Amino acid sequence: MVNAKTHYDNLLAxxxxxxxxxxxxxxxxNRKYFLDHGIQPVLSAIAMDLGAGCGFQSIPLAEAGFKVIAIDTSRDLLAELKKMAGKLPIxxxxxxxxxxxxxxxxxSELxxxxxxxxxxxxxxxxxxxxFENVYQALERNGRLVISFRDLTVEMKNLARFIPVRSEANIIFTCFLEYEKKHVKVxxxxxERTDDQWLMKKSYYRKLRIPPEWTRESLLMVGFEIETFxxxxxxxxxxxxxx
Ligand SMILES: C[S@@+](CC[C@H](N)C(=O)[O-])C[C@H]1O[C@@H](n2cnc3c(N)ncnc32)[C@H](O)[C@@H]1O
Known part of the structure; x- marks a missing residue:
């Protein structure tokens, strides 16, 4: 089975x-999101970014004054993050x-x-x-921010073909196949090179995480929910x- 790491390494990164x-x-x-929600350092100023990718959250957090530890399994995306972050403390x-x-x-604070x-x-x-580990690893008054797509609602038939983005020489399409607990993406x-179109394809599974289950799980661990x-x-x- 193709896992997320292989998918990013082989195709997506x-x-x-x-x-x-x-x-x-x-x-x-993300700069706007963190600013609008008052996400700025007030405690230790240590932030951990889990699944940081190329740094869409790490970079704004470092700009806001956090010292960021960015974790990801994709070497290529982390290399991009490093390049784009310049001298920021990440x-x-x-x-x-x-x-x-x-x-x-x-x-950590965040x-x-x-x-x-x-x-x-x-x-x-x-x-x-x-969630349990994050709770343990946060300072008192520290915060967790998560965001993810609600995949519990099933798309049907042709709606499962998603035109992600295209330009003159690249066409990126996604097709979703629903399973009980996962979606196969x-x-x-x-991609056109010279006068030929080359096709690349790969799939991975995403978890269908119910929003209300997430709220309940966070509350059970001990968190207070500030924004939902x-x-x-x-x-x-x-x-x-x-
Ligand atoms: C959809 S991207 C989000 C990246 C970034 N947070 C953003 O908003 O652009 C998911 C990221 O999680 C990483 N990832 C997936 N599973 C992981 C795991 N188990 N451990 C570390 N990174 C993981 C992928 O390599 C990818 O960079």
């Missing part, structure tokens, strides 16, 4: 920031985010796992286990450790 509309646009979205770690406690201090990273985990038990890229916001199918939660 070089197209990732382009397919989302470009690097600067995503940085700006340490990158290539590892499974579930091992995050091995790479940070005993406690832990983020954003941009749909959570759905890359294998099972609800992994998500719940992560097939990414198909046509669904916009265009994307759920963002800010949870605090009291």
């Amino acid at each position: 070089p197209y990732y920031s382009w397919m989302l509309g470009g690097f600067e646009l995503k940085l700006e979205d 340490d990158t770690v290539e590892d499974d985010l579930l091992n995050f406690r091995q790479h940070g201090p005993e406690e 832990i983020v796992c954003m941009g749909d990273t959570l759905t890359h985990l294998d099972s609800p038990a992994h998500v719940k286990g992560l 097939h990414d198909i890229v046509y 916001d669904m916009q265009s199918g994307m759920l963002t939660i800010i949870a605090r450790k009291r």
Whole structure:
């Protein structure tokens, strides 16, 4: 079975920031999000970014004054992050985010796992286990920010073919295949080189995480929910450790 790491290594990493509309646009979205929600350092100023990718959250957090530890399994995306971050205080770690406690201090002020990273985990038990570990790893009054796509609502028939992005020489299409607990995400890229169109394809599974289950799981672990916001199918939660 293709796991998330193989999928990013084999296909997705070089197209990732382009397919989302470009690097600067995503940085700006996250800068605005953190500013609007008062995410700025007031305690130790240590932030951990789990599934940091190319840095769409790490870079704005470092600009806001955090010292960031960015963890991801994609070497290529972390290299992009390093290049784009310049001299900002961001340490990158290539590892499974579930091992995050091995790479940070005993406690952090902020832990983020954003941009749909959570759905890359294998099972609800992994998500719940992560919440428990994050709770332990936060300072008192520290916060967790998660955002992910609600995949519990099933698209039907042709709606499952999603035209992600295209331009003169690249066409990126995604096809969704629904399973009970997961969605099989097939990414198909046509890229023109000289006078030929080359097709690349790969798939991975994303977890269908129910929003209400997530709220309940966070509360059960001990978090207080500050923000629970669904916009265009994307759920963002800010949870605090009291
Ligand atoms: C959808 S991207 C989000 C990246 C970034 N947070 C953003 O908003 O652009 C998911 C990221 O999680 C990483 N990832 C997936 N599973 C992981 C795991 N178990 N441990 C570490 N990184 C993981 C992928 O390599 C990818 O960079």
